[in-house]
Amino acid sequence: MIQELPKYEDTWTYYGESLLEYVVKVADQFWYDPGDSYIDEITNKVVCESLPSSAPDIFAYNYSKGRIETEKVHMELYESDDIQRTLEAFGLECSKFWYLCLFLKWKIDLDCSAARTLPQTTKEELNRLIDEFAKLNPKAQVTNHFTTEVPATLTFTVEGSKAITICNGNTLAIIGAAINKFYEEIGEDNPFLEGFSYNETAQINLSTRTKIFLFHERLSWFINPLKAKRGFHASKDKSLLISRMIYILGICDDPKLYTDLNEKGNKQNQLKGYLSRYKHPKYWSF
Numbered sequence: 001m002i003q004e005l006p007k008y009e010d011t012w013t014y015y016g017e018s019l020l021e022y023v024v025k026v027a028d029q030f031w032y033d034p035g036d037s038y039i040d041e042i043t044n045k046v047v048c049e050s051l052p053s054s055a056p057d058i059f060a061y062n063y064s065k066g067r068i069e070t071e072k073v074h075m076e077l078y079e080s081d082d083i084q085r086t087l088e089a090f091g092l093e094c095s096k097f098w099y100l101c102l103f104l105k106w107k108i109d110l111d112c113s114a115a116r117t118l119p120q121t122t123k124e125e126l127n128r129l130i131d132e133f134a135k136l137n138p139k140a141q142v143t144n145h146f147t148t149e150v151p152a153t154l155t156f157t158v159e160g161s162k163a164i165t166i167c168n169g170n171t172l173a174i175i176g177a178a179i180n181k182f183y184e185e186i187g188e189d190n191p192f193l194e195g196f197s198y199n200e201t202a203q204i205n206l207s208t209r210t211k212i213f214l215f216h217e218r219l220s221w222f223i224n225p226l227k228a229k230r231g232f233h234a235s236k237d238k239s240l241l242i243s244r245m246i247y248i249l250g251i252c253d254d255p256k257l258y259t260d261l262n263e264k265g266n267k268q269n270q271l272k273g274y275l276s277r278y279k280h281p282k283y284w285s286f
Contacts, residue, residue, distance in 0.1 A: 007064040014060040022100035025054035048060040072250025085234035090226045105249045112206040123193035135178030146173035243271035
């Protein structure tokens with residue numbers, strides 16, 4: 001039932017492969033390759049261009065080499081009449097949708113295995129600092145200095161050197177004004193404000209619930225705009241289709257994600273239960 005991807009010896013050869021049509025659409029949305037950046041002359045903001053994602057080609061090449069895990073896949077369920085009629089109801093091609101779902105599992109697994117804690121960005125730290133300096137509410141005096149409404153202390157330490165402690169309101173007011181001016185001149189969208197060092201991160205273990213959330217988020221983006229055929233007898237529950245694919249692919253081994261029934265045989269939204277108790281962690285991945 002599933003049409004096999006051709007086997008090529010080079011990754012780039014998969015560019016334009018028709019079986020990857022759905023994969024490319026989702027990958028370009030969530031995993032696009034970064035292009036050049038420039039300053040917009042009108043808005044004076046940094047604009048980062050995006051290039052077509054290279055992830056689909058890498059996925060197809062690894063698949064052809066047998067490097068994509070499929071041991072936990074319930075292929076018999078994917079090929080069942082229930083699933084196939086749902087796909088047909090939404091006008092989805094069986095093989096293309098399969099490769100999309102398998103791609104999502106592979107890419108999310110890859111991202112989660114490489115996930116690292118995301119430290120505070122320069123932008124976040126500067127905003128905190130600016131907010132604190134604003135509390136000083138400095139006032140210029142005729143004697144050419146600033147006074148502050150509340151006392152404050154700023155301590156700066158370079159490793160191996162003696163700490164510098166500043167309590168003078170005039171000096172603190174000038175430092176605060178300098179930071180504000182710098183922030184305004186470079187623009188809050190400047191990519192340097194979002195940067196951080198790899199050494200500032202640490203590996204983080206992401207749960208199955210994270211993978212469920214990400215899979216649901218990406219696949220929902222793809223299928224939510226689709227309209228089902230009228231008068232076609234099939235399940236047209238998009239959330240149930242996603243839930244079933246999570247179980248079919250082995251992302252989670254909870255069979256209720258496929259049956260959507262509780263112990264008493266009553267219908268329940270098992271996927272909604274997973275998502276409602278989920279809190280997305282702050283992390284960064286390659």
